[in-house]
Amino acid sequence: MLPQVYEEYVKNGKVELIFLDLPLQMHPRALDAAKAAACAGEQQKFWDMHHQLFANQRALAADDLATYAKELGLDVAAFKSCLSSNRHLAGIRDDVRIVNGLGVYGTPSFLLGRRVPGGDKVEVLDIVKGLPPYAMLKEKLDALLAATPPARSPQRQ
Amino acid sequence: MTARLRGISPWAVAAGFALVLSGSQAWALAKKGPKIPVGDDPSLKEGSPQLVLIEVSDFQ
Numbered sequence: 001m002l003p004q005v006y007e008e009y010v011k012n013g014k015v016e017l018i019f020l021d022l023p024l025q026m027h028p029r030a031l032d033a034a035k036a037a038a039c040a041g042e043q044q045k046f047w048d049m050h051h052q053l054f055a056n057q058r059a060l061a062a063d064d065l066a067t068y069a070k071e072l073g074l075d076v077a078a079f080k081s082c083l084s085s086n087r088h089l090a091g092i093r094d095d096v097r098i099v100n101g102l103g104v105y106g107t108p109s110f111l112l113g114r115r116v117p118g119g120d121k122v123e124v125l126d127i128v129k130g131l132p133p134y135a136m137l138k139e140k141l142d143a144l145l146a147a148t149p150p151a152r153s154p155q156r157q
Numbered sequence: 158m159t160a161r162l163r164g165i166s167p168w169a170v171a172a173g174f175a176l177v178l179s180g181s182q183a184w185a186l187a188k189k190g191p192k193i194p195v196g197d198d199p200s201l202k203e204g205s206p207q208l209v210l211i212e213v214s215d216f217q
Binding site: 005 | 214215
């Protein structure tokens with residue numbers, strides 16, 4: 001579904017896509033995978049690793065993560081060092097606290113909103129729990145876009 | 158009730174329906190939603206998008 005969202009809404013500048021971590025305790029490899037994505041992000045490869053991990057959800061052992069890092073052309077030593085440092089753990093836990101605060105405890109879920117002008121916050125306008133049919137998400141995005149004035153000023157990347 | 162409605166112009170009824178329909182979209186924007194920080198979270202965008210879609214997930 002996200003490739004469709006990317007093609008129809010992100011690529012043409014209508015929608016910004018953001019990822020928040022919610023590693024579930026019932027998924028024993030999820031936390032390491034979240035750290036791997038964050039470490040790949042240090043080398044500007046978060047989204048590549050995101051795709052790689054979703055494509056290989058049954059192979060998320062430490063060796064697998066290192067293999068993906070190599071396949072993506074990352075500095076593997078730096079990637080492993082990042083993983084073992086746990087330096088992204090606090091940020092991942094912050095994400096969990098934030099989404100739990102919205103009543104979101106399951107994955108995947110989707111938050112629709114808009115950037116608060118002049119800040120690093122998003123005002124959440126709608127929450128979709130579970131994986132919706134693309135048509136449903138499209139309907140919600142289109143309705144909000146129709147009712148939202150275009151952004152006027154550039155925003156931080 | 159019926160007697161009162163007979164006196165209302167069909168155009169007024171249509172305008173009322175239009176307001177209700179457009180209001181359902183505007184309502185989502187008019188209401189105040191919770192604000193969450195996303196400063197350091199991974200983002201993918203082109204230009205200055207009107208909306209944000211946040212994927213909340215794990216990878217397993």
